[in-house]
Structures are given as structure tokens and as C-alpha cells.
Amino acid sequence: MFPKYIILFLSCLLLLSGCKTGKRELSDLALVMAVGLDKGEKEGTIKVTTQIARPADARGSTGAPSGQTGDPIWSASAEGETIFQAIRNLSTFSSRRVFWAHNLIIVINEDLAKEGISDIIDFFTRNPELRMRTWVVVTPNPANQVVSTMTGLEVVPGEALDKLFRYTPISVQAPRTQMIDLQSAYLNESTQPILARLHFVKRGVSNKKEGQAGAYNQVELAGAGIFREDKLVGTLKPVEVRGMIPFIEPIDTGVHILSCPDDKSKKMTVELKNQKFSVTPSFQNNKPSFKISYQTTGSVVEAACPFALEERDKVRALEKMIEKEKKKDFEKIVKKAQIEFKSDFLELGKVFNNKYPVEWRKIGPSWETIFPTVAVEVHTKATINDTVLLKKQTKPGSVKN
Amino acid sequence: MKVQISNGIFMALIINMVYAKAIGLTQGSIAREVGGDMWISTLFSTIQGCLMMLLTVYLIRKTPSLNIIEQSEVLLGKWFGKIISLLLFFFFVGAAGAVFTTFVYHLKDYFLPEAPTFLFILAGMVIAVFALYHGIEVIGRMALIGVFSILMLNILIIIGSMSDFDIKELLPIFDAGLVPDVWASRHNNTDWAMATLMAAMILPKVKENKTWSKSGAYGILLGGAFVVLWPILESGVLSAEVAGQYIISCMQMARSAEIGLFIHRYEMIMIAFFALSSITQIIMTFYCATISVQRIFGIKKFNRTIIPVSFVLSAFGYWVVLDHHRAISYIESYWVLLAMSISVGVPIILLLLGLLFKKKLKNANAENLGT
Numbered sequence: 001m002f003p004k005y006i007i008l009f010l011s012c013l014l015l016l017s018g019c020k021t022g023k024r025e026l027s028d029l030a031l032v033m034a035v036g037l038d039k040g041e042k043e044g045t046i047k048v049t050t051q052i053a054r055p056a057d058a059r060g061s062t063g064a065p066s067g068q069t070g071d072p073i074w075s076a077s078a079e080g081e082t083i084f085q086a087i088r089n090l091s092t093f094s095s096r097r098v099f100w101a102h103n104l105i106i107v108i109n110e111d112l113a114k115e116g117i118s119d120i121i122d123f124f125t126r127n128p129e130l131r132m133r134t135w136v137v138v139t140p141n142p143a144n145q146v147v148s149t150m151t152g153l154e155v156v157p158g159e160a161l162d163k164l165f166r167y168t169p170i171s172v173q174a175p176r177t178q179m180i181d182l183q184s185a186y187l188n189e190s191t192q193p194i195l196a197r198l199h200f201v202k203r204g205v206s207n208k209k210e211g212q213a214g215a216y217n218q219v220e221l222a223g224a225g226i227f228r229e230d231k232l233v234g235t236l237k238p239v240e241v242r243g244m245i246p247f248i249e250p251i252d253t254g255v256h257i258l259s260c261p262d263d264k265s266k267k268m269t270v271e272l273k274n275q276k277f278s279v280t281p282s283f284q285n286n287k288p289s290f291k292i293s294y295q296t297t298g299s300v301v302e303a304a305c306p307f308a309l310e311e312r313d314k315v316r317a318l319e320k321m322i323e324k325e326k327k328k329d330f331e332k333i334v335k336k337a338q339i340e341f342k343s344d345f346l347e348l349g350k351v352f353n354n355k356y357p358v359e360w361r362k363i364g365p366s367w368e369t370i371f372p373t374v375a376v377e378v379h380t381k382a383t384i385n386d387t388v389l390l391k392k393q394t395k396p397g398s399v400k401n
Numbered sequence: 402m403k404v405q406i407s408n409g410i411f412m413a414l415i416i417n418m419v420y421a422k423a424i425g426l427t428q429g430s431i432a433r434e435v436g437g438d439m440w441i442s443t444l445f446s447t448i449q450g451c452l453m454m455l456l457t458v459y460l461i462r463k464t465p466s467l468n469i470i471e472q473s474e475v476l477l478g479k480w481f482g483k484i485i486s487l488l489l490f491f492f493f494v495g496a497a498g499a500v501f502t503t504f505v506y507h508l509k510d511y512f513l514p515e516a517p518t519f520l521f522i523l524a525g526m527v528i529a530v531f532a533l534y535h536g537i538e539v540i541g542r543m544a545l546i547g548v549f550s551i552l553m554l555n556i557l558i559i560i561g562s563m564s565d566f567d568i569k570e571l572l573p574i575f576d577a578g579l580v581p582d583v584w585a586s587r588h589n590n591t592d593w594a595m596a597t598l599m600a601a602m603i604l605p606k607v608k609e610n611k612t613w614s615k616s617g618a619y620g621i622l623l624g625g626a627f628v629v630l631w632p633i634l635e636s637g638v639l640s641a642e643v644a645g646q647y648i649i650s651c652m653q654m655a656r657s658a659e660i661g662l663f664i665h666r667y668e669m670i671m672i673a674f675f676a677l678s679s680i681t682q683i684i685m686t687f688y689c690a691t692i693s694v695q696r697i698f699g700i701k702k703f704n705r706t707i708i709p710v711s712f713v714l715s716a717f718g719y720w721v722v723l724d725h726h727r728a729i730s731y732i733e734s735y736w737v738l739l740a741m742s743i744s745v746g747v748p749i750i751l752l753l754l755g756l757l758f759k760k761k762l763k764n765a766n767a768e769n770l771g772t
Contacts, residue, residue, distance in 0.1 A: 187642035354572035
């Protein structure tokens with residue numbers, strides 16, 4: 001009985017030494033909040049920039065500099081022939097071990113993305129410290145600057161960029177692309193990847209120093225980067241993203257700005273709710289085709305001209321305008337995908353395969369050549385049935401009905 | 402007095418035996434073969450498992466007080482019993498390779514990549530040895546907690562991944578074709594094979610022999626239901642292409658789960674629930690291998706066999722796990738061949754022999770009733 005317990009005790013002692021193996025003290029880690037990837041200065045190299053939180057100065061909601069450095073983040077860059085080597089090179093001057101588990105965003109410079117991002121996809125999906133829910137974006141600006149730029153209300157810029165994406169469904173300025181989406185699209189036989197796009201704008205406003213309004217950079221959502229295989233082949237403007245989002249993401253509410261039916265110089269804003277979007281494939285005469293159907297109900301949330309629901313002609317005119325604009329949005333994005341980029345980032349191939357798996361086996365291998373010639377028909381339907389709180393028109397009292 | 406376990410514990414043991422490897426390693430293998438049809442293959446496998454469990458129960462019921470090895474001794478004598486024992490020992494040694502791969506890769510690759518492999522093997526072995534000394538009742542009670550853990554793990558993964566679930570990713574159904582889907586189910590068949598042969602070893606210890614069939618079939622069906630959730634989620638959230646990229650696809654699922662904005666990165670909690678099921682798999686593999694060795698060498702005391710058998714199984718597990726390529730090629734080819742041939746072959750041989758030597762079985766039953 002006695003030796004049995006001694007053996008058990010010794011075994012536990014041996015096993016508990018596992019706490020020592022691979023153990024990392026929190027104070028020994030440099031917590032990466034964002035990472036930027038640019039082309040290195042030397043040909044064939046990659047530059048990795050990490051935005052590392054400085055815990056002592058990134059406290060609370062203000063980042064009061066209790067650490068006395070004044071900066072809540074520390075950004076460091078290193079180059080290498082591979083991402084892994086560049087990261088290892090960071091350790092030559094970082095006083096702490098770089099820890100990736102809390103990384104929120106990966107920013108890739110467009111020049112690098114044009115050459116291919118397959119190594120980036122591989123590295124960030126292979127490493128056990130990294131996560132699939134990390135945002136991935138492209139930028140025309142240097143990625144090392146984007147990740148070290150203070151943006152918005154957050155103390156840590158990486159956190160600001162993370163939150164930027166949480167509210168994109170409202171702004172509809174960029175797709176919400178995470179590593180899991182990028183990997184999935186990259187591995188899919190017909191779908192091509194897209195990534196959100198960020199760029200700098202002069203938007204910072206100082207309330208302390210006069211004349212500094214708009215003097216310093218802020219990061220802003222700026223459309224999407226379109227890929228073919230792993231190479232960036234083009235970009236979409238934020239206004240074009242509006243037509244693309246329903247193809248790839250569940251759609252929430254949207255905003256549409258229209259000219260007043262009676263006065264083109266004045267504007268009205270309609271909030272689009274209950275948006276229903278569907279892509280229906282068909283296969284006739286050995287040719288695939290698609291029917292896009294879009295339905296929405298709208299709510300007039302702002303009107304610079306007198307407007308009430310009783311004016312049925314105006315209501316119908318607005319509905320027609322929305323239908324026309326939406327149709328144009330979808331047709332434009334389809335044309336861009338087919339003709340300009342020759343890239344099926346709209347997942348049409350996937351949709352066709354879901355309904356016609358047998359036919360897909362025939363056309364799938366040559367989808368790249370078939371896709372630009374596929375016929376796409378768009379149908380839109382809009383109904384305005386709400387003016388929020390107001391029943392009557394908003395107009396001066398001197399004007400009689 | 403002979404140790405007896407309840408039918409509920411028997412079911413819990415089956416569920417634990419089916420679960421741990423099936424949700425991760427197995428799904429990765431199936432995804433690489435049939436993509437989005439991985440959940441269909443898992444369903445096919447569950448049906449096959451259910452039928453094999455019913456066959457196992459039918460066999461053991463012929464001599465309710467004897468396990469599969471003892472029944473084979475009755476049919477064709479001691480040496481035939483030793484051959485069957487040897488085959489079953491080989492099966493459980495092979496199973497140790499698969500279950501240790503599951504256990505080690507989940508913990509080492511995702512949580513402690515710098516820890517030496519032997520540490521995980523040693524942990525599994527020490528726990529298994531400790532459990533074996535305490536006997537089947539204690540293991541069974543642990544398996545009941547294991548079922549609760551499985552349930553919790555499934556609930557957590559559903560809550561954390563439903564917001565990203567896209568049912569369209571499951572389409573088109575039967576994309577790979579019916580025959581490839583059925584063929585791919587062989588990977589999952591190795592998981593229930595462990596459960597059916599375990600049942601063949603422990604059924605005489607299960608109290609209510611009238612409800613053996615029900616308990617066994619329900620065990621496989623419930624285990625299958627707990628497992629099939631994973632390929633559905635893996636397809637709908639990760640996509641089949643991504644699931645097929647990974648050795649342990651369920652861990653990628655777990656690492657991508659988020660409950661709202663506040664609760665994410667909770668795979669540590671999930672792995673704690675998972676570990677109990679994985680450990681139960683290891684323990685029962687050791688337990689059944691120990692019984693086989695006992696019968697091969699005619700050792701009276703079960704406890705004397707535990708340590709040497711544990712070393713053999715752990716050594717094999719260590720050798721398999723040490724090289725990722727070896728582990729995966731072993732699990733996807735050699736283990737399938739070994740597991741299927743023994744788990745289907747042995748019961749069918751005994752079924753045929755049982756038909757030929759009905760009298761022997763009757764006499765053995767009468768003897769046992771007499772004693």
C-alpha cells in the first residue's frame with residue numbers, strides 16, 4: 001500500500017513538471033495587438049511590423065501613462081526572407097517574447113498583396129498561437145504606419161481597428177473579412193478571396209491646438225481588395241462594396257440617399273430594412289445563368305423636402321429610384337467581377353454547385369473561362385412603408401396644405 | 402462477489418469510447434476524402450456501428466456470463482481462445498496508437514507545443530494505470546461524468562459557432578457520391594469498433610442482460626449524435642476545405658468559437674471537458690488489452706497484468722505520436738485495416754462457430770447457471 005502511494009506521488013511530481021515546460025510569465029510576453037506586412041527593402045524579403053501593447057500605459061479607458069512613457073503601444077519592425085524569420089529577427093531587439101494569441105488584425109500592404117499572399121495565409125493558419133477570427137485587410141499605405149496609427153477612441157490602435165469592423169454592417173464600407181473567410185475562399189475551387197481595405201484620411205481633430213483640424217492621419221474603411229488565387233488584382237470603392245456585400249455576407253440594414261422627387265437639389269435618406277437577397281442558378285442549353293432577386297422595405301429617416309406617406313406618387317417614385325439604384329449596384333458589381341477582375345469573389349460558382357452538382361462537375365474545371373460569359377439577371381423590389389415618428393410633412397407653418 | 406455495472410454506465414462507456422477521436426482526427430480524414438459530405442459519412446458509420454453493436458450483444462447473449470474470449474474458449478478450446486485474445490490484444494494496442502494520437506495532439510499541438518511528448522504519454526498512462534487498479538466501476542462512474550462533459554462541450558461549441566454557421570456550406574448533399582461517402586465512413590467505423598469490442602469484453606459485467614441490446618444500440622446512437630454535430634458545424638462554419646486542412650479539425654472549430662464579443666478564446670474550458678472523454682478512451686483501451694493478456698498467459702490476478710500491458714500500449718502510442726506523418730498515415734490506413742478486420746472478423750467467426758456448436762454454448766450456459 002505504502003509504495004503504491006509513493007509511486008503515485010512521484011508520478012504526480014514528474015507530471016507536474018509540465019507546468020515548467022513551455023511556461024510563460026505574462027510579464028515576459030510582448031502582446032501583439034496588430035501586425036503589418038510590407039515588402040522588405042531588399043528584394044524578396046518581407047517586413048513585419050508588430051503593434052505591441054505596453055500594459056503599464058494602456059490601462060483603463062484613457063491610457064493614462066502610469067508607465068511614464070506616454071505611449072500605450074510600441075511598434076517594432078523587422079525584415080526576413082520569410083514571415084517566420086522576420087518575426088524571429090524581432091527578438092533581436094524586443095525585450096520580451098512576441099506573443100500572437102491576442103492579435104486582432106493583419107494589415108497587408110497592396111504591393112505585397114499583388115505579388116501573392118499564399119505564404120501569409122499559410123503562416124497565419126498554421127501557427128497554434130494565431131486565431132482564425134483575426135481580421136485581415138489590405139491597404140495602399142505602408143502597413144507599418146497603419147498599425148502604429150492612433151485611431152478613434154481606443155487607447156490601443158489594434159483594438160480601434162477591431163471595433164471598426166464591428167460596426168461595418170451599419171456603414172457598409174467594407175466586407176468583414178477574417179482569416180477563416182480568407183482561408184476558406186482561398187481553398188475553394190471556384191470562389192476567389194476578397195479582403196477589406198483600409199487607408200489613411202486626414203481626419204484627426206484636435207480640440208487643444210488650433211489649426212490642427214484634419215492635420216493628422218486616421219485609418220478609415222475604404223472598400224475591398226479583390227484577389228485571383230492569392231494575388232490582388234484590383235480594388236472596389238466603398239460605394240461599390242454596397243452591391244457586393246449581399247453576395248457574401250448576411251445583410252443587415254442599409255442606407256440609401258436619394259434626390260427628392262420634386263426637387264433634385266435636395267436629398268432624402270431611406271433606411272433599408274428587411275433586405276432579402278437571393279441568387280438562383282439555372283442551367284439551360286448547357287449554359288449556366290443566374291437570377292438575382294432583391295427585396296427590401298424602406299423607412300424614410302430624413303427628408304430635406306416635404307414628404308408624407310399619403311403622397312403615393314412620391315412614394316412610388318422613391319421606390320422606383322431605390323429599385324433602379326440597387327439594380328445598377330448589382331449589375332455593376334457582377335460586371336466588375338466578370339469583365340474587369342475575372343474573379344468569382346461573389347461565390348456564384350459555389351451557388352451553382354450547390355444546386356447543380358452533376359452539371360458542376362462538367363463545367364467546374366473550366367469555370368474560370370465560363371464565369372465571364374455567364375448571364376446574370378437582376379430583379380429588385382422596394383417598398384417604402386414607414387416615416388419613423390412623423391405623420392405629416394415637415395414644412396414652414398406659413399405654407400398651407 | 403462479481404463486480405457489476407449498470408446499463409447506464411455501460412452506455413456512458415460506449416459514448417466516451419466513440420467520441421474523442423471521432424470529432425477531430427476522424428473528421429479531418431473524412432473531410433479530405435469527401436469534403437462537405439463528412440457528416441453523411443459519419444451518419445452512415447453510426448448506422449453500421451449500431452448494427453455491429455447489436456451483433457455483439459447477440460453473440461454475448463448466447464453465454465451471458467462469458468465475455469467474447471471465454472466464449473471462444475468454450476467453442477474451440479483454450480488455444481483458440483488464446484488466438485482470439487491475441488487478436489484482441491493487437492486490436493487494443495492499435496487502438497492505443499489512435500487514442501494517444503488524439504490525446505497528445507489536442508494538448509501538445511494547441512496548448513503546450515514545447516512540452517516533451519513523453520510527458521503526455523506518461524500522464525495518460527499514469528491515469529489509466531491508477532484507474533485500472535480501481536476497477537471498472539470507478540472507470541464507469543468517471544465515464545458518466547464524461548458524458549456530462551461531452552454534453553457541455555457540445556453545448557459550448559453550438560453557442561460559440563452558431564452565429565457563423567452557414568447551412569449552404571453543407572450543400573450539395575452527396576457531392577462526392579454515395580459510394581465514396583460510404584467508403585469514407587470506414588474512418589469513423591474504427592471509432593465504434595473500439596466500442597463494440599469493448600462491449601464484447603465487458604457485457605457480462607453489465608447488470609440487466611435483457612436490455613443489453615437497447616443499451617448498446619442507444620449508446621452508439623447517442624454517441625453518433627454527439628459526434629455528427631461536429632462535422633455539421635465544421636462544414637457550416639469552417640467549410641469542408643478548411644476542416645480537411647487540419648490534423649485536428651475540431652480544435653480549429655473550438656479556437657474559432659466566440660460567445661458574443663466578451664466570451665471568446667474559451668477553448669481551454671472546452672479542452673477540459675474533452676480531456677475526460679479522451680482519458681476514458683485510453684483507460685478502456687488499457688483495460689481491454691489487460692483482459693486479453695490475462696487470458697493469453699492465463700494469469701489469475703488482473704492487477705499483475707496492468708503495468709506491463711500499460712507499458713506496451715504506451716510505448717506503441719509514443720512511437721506513433723512522435724512523428725505526425727507516421728501518426729496520420731497509420732490512423733488513415735493501417736489502423737483502419739487492423740480495426741475493421743478484427744472488429745468485424747472476430748464476431749462473424751464466432752457467430753458462425755456458434756451456429757455450428759450450439760450444444761457447447763448451451764452446456765456452458767447450463768454449467769454457469771449451475772454454479
